[in-house]
Amino acid sequence: MSMDVADSFVGGFSFDFGFLAEASAKTTHAGLSALDVCGMVMVSVGLVFFLGAAVGLYRFPDFYTRMHAAGKGDTLSSLLILLGFGLITLDDFSMVGWLLVVKLLAIVLFIMLTSPTSTHALMRAGYEDGVEPVTKGSSSKNTKKEVES
Amino acid sequence: MTEGFTVFAGAALFVLMLPALYRVAVGPTSFDRLVAVNVIGTKTAVLLVVIGTLFGRLDMFVDFALAYALLNFVASLAVARYLNRTRSTPERKPAKRRTPRKKKAKAS
Numbered sequence: 001m002s003m004d005v006a007d008s009f010v011g012g013f014s015f016d017f018g019f020l021a022e023a024s025a026k027t028t029h030a031g032l033s034a035l036d037v038c039g040m041v042m043v044s045v046g047l048v049f050f051l052g053a054a055v056g057l058y059r060f061p062d063f064y065t066r067m068h069a070a071g072k073g074d075t076l077s078s079l080l081i082l083l084g085f086g087l088i089t090l091d092d093f094s095m096v097g098w099l100l101v102v103k104l105l106a107i108v109l110f111i112m113l114t115s116p117t118s119t120h121a122l123m124r125a126g127y128e129d130g131v132e133p134v135t136k137g138s139s140s141k142n143t144k145k146e147v148e149s
Numbered sequence: 150m151t152e153g154f155t156v157f158a159g160a161a162l163f164v165l166m167l168p169a170l171y172r173v174a175v176g177p178t179s180f181d182r183l184v185a186v187n188v189i190g191t192k193t194a195v196l197l198v199v200i201g202t203l204f205g206r207l208d209m210f211v212d213f214a215l216a217y218a219l220l221n222f223v224a225s226l227a228v229a230r231y232l233n234r235t236r237s238t239p240e241r242k243p244a245k246r247r248t249p250r251k252k253k254a255k256a257s
Contacts, residue, residue, distance in 0.1 A: 118226055
């Protein structure tokens, strides 16, 4: 892999984390280590959360409800998918592998800080601009489907 | 086995972006489009990590994903502030209140 070039700079020594290296070396019959299985589970859970966010963004009747679904589901699914791929990538415990995981954690931290911030800014901009929330019994102008009832 | 799962995760991310793209296309207000664009941008940063895992060059694609997430955040905040400022400026009135108060204080 491309790790060899950067490994030559740092000497290519690897840390010896006991249980982690043991979990990585011990593979199941399908060629998967325990870290791979954990990463796959996290990515699957993240995809389920993103499915919820996408369905909410498609189906909800109002700007605020859509923003509710999009903000929460998007943040949590991004965090879970990125951490899951970090676990899948972490198969050899070299210096470059740890640097890669630290960069992934930086992206996770950045998304965890900025996604609620942008959600809050958009919500406030929409509120001050006068987007009407849908109320009970009255079909708002913002609703996608004007159901006569 | 891991590669097949990575391909599946990337394809599922791409397919699940399509409802957000629909919301961009037919969103009633401009804020709906903006929210959907924000979601698509965040998921594109995640999809870059998936592509990097698939190519075996994750050390390069992680930097792309970080820069893309940063640019997405800055663009979203900029458009939100732009749409916010268009109407909230002419409603400021506390500057006018000060002068009558001073006159009342002088009169009494």
